[in-house]
Amino acid sequence: MFESLKKKFSRTSDKLEEELIEEAQEENNLEEESGKKFSFFSFGRKDKKEEDDSESDVAEIPQEVESIQETDTSDDETSDDKDEKSGFWSFGKKSGDNKKESQEEESAEEIQEEEEPKKSHFWSRNNDEDTEESEEADEKTEEKKSRFWSRNKDKDSSEETDEDEEPSGMFSFITAKTISEKHLEDILWELEMGLLEGDVAMEVASAVVDSVKDDLVGCKIKRSNDITEYTYNALRNAVAEIIDIPGKSMTEMIEAKKAQGEPLVVMFVGINGTGKTTTIGKLANYYLKKGYTPVIAAADTFRAGAIEQVNYHADNVGVKLIKHQKGSDPAAVAFDAVEHAKAQGKELVLIDTAGRMQTNTNLMDEMKKIKRVAKPDLVVFVGDALTGNDATQQASKFNEAIDIDGVILTKADADSKGGASLSIGYVIKKPILFLGMGQGYDDIREYDADWMLNQLFSESGEEGTVDEV
Incomplete structure (x- = not known):
């Protein structure tokens, strides 16, 4: 996930390192040293690795001593x-x-x-x-x-090296270098352009760049590894502030409503083709496995095949579907589903609505009517992560029209850019509730900002790797 953003973050670190080393060379303020050259993604688990290495060294000593004693x-x-x-x-x-x-x-x-x-x-x-x-x-x-x-203590013992060969890439500054705005000007401009190319919203890209600049300017650098680590931390802190939008989880809200003897009513909105109906099937399956009893309302009564589609998902996961004839009033279907849940003691109502463009005023007015009649506790916008900035703009329009409460992003597992995931919550100031991670009913996960941060700052899905030069 998010390979494009990862590369841009790593490139920012590399560019800053190149800038400072080049300047230090001109000042005769640079000396090469032996040691490990850490990759940008290594710092996420650097402490853990050092801990493991220490334990490994302690464990190996007795074996070597025993071997020595035997000889x-x-x-x-x-x-x-x-x-x-x-x-x-x-x-x-x-x-x-x-x-x-x-x-x-x-x-x-x-x-x-x-x-x-x-x-x-x-x-x-x-x-x-x-x-x-x-x-x-x-x-x-x-x-x-x-x-x-x-x-080369971590390399294969079978490799040979010349006596004069030294590890490359590790440098220290004779006199500590201080990062100034001059060093960052071109680099941060390139980062901002890269974020925009990755479908990150303009205000989000600007916020990230400003935060990184504030964190880095004035830092004193002694070794080249310090540059990488400081840049990593500055970017990670900036992104952490962007993606962590406070809000209750849907599960917490179900429990709160259950304590009141009421079902949690959730209304889903969005344009056609984003995976709204499939997401409803996934959520029904998700909460059914958690011990709750959902009911689905087929309130998309105009699109051809819409009722049959949601009925297919309801049958597959084994939940009740409330439906009327094609062309009937969507608000009436939603109302009946809520009344059924109350009468049967069900904890969750999932209301499917017709997909519509955010610019269609008449259809948006109809959605407002469903909201007035069904009185949902949550209005959730379902967006396609692969559409990037379009998903953010759509969410903004829906939020202006009916005041949405949260977001679910589909196809997040296939999103190499990461623009929507990074931007959408920050722009509309509403939390991401779930991420669609595949095509199966189990392929959905509750949003976790820490997990998202680890995805954005890991290499190939791992927490990080250490490259030795």
């Missing part, structure tokens, strides 16, 4: 030191009676190499009859290899 064959202190080294380098290799045979096979395979003596000395370190010359060569090789392992 000790002499009481001599110098011999012990040598055996500790050989115990480390022979980890995972044959031991005991097969040790000499393993060494002979290694030497046979390397006989054609130009530097045969050096390599054979390396692998013969487990022999107790090494000469002074071989020990000296071993020390040099070990020194070279230990530098390799100190830089």
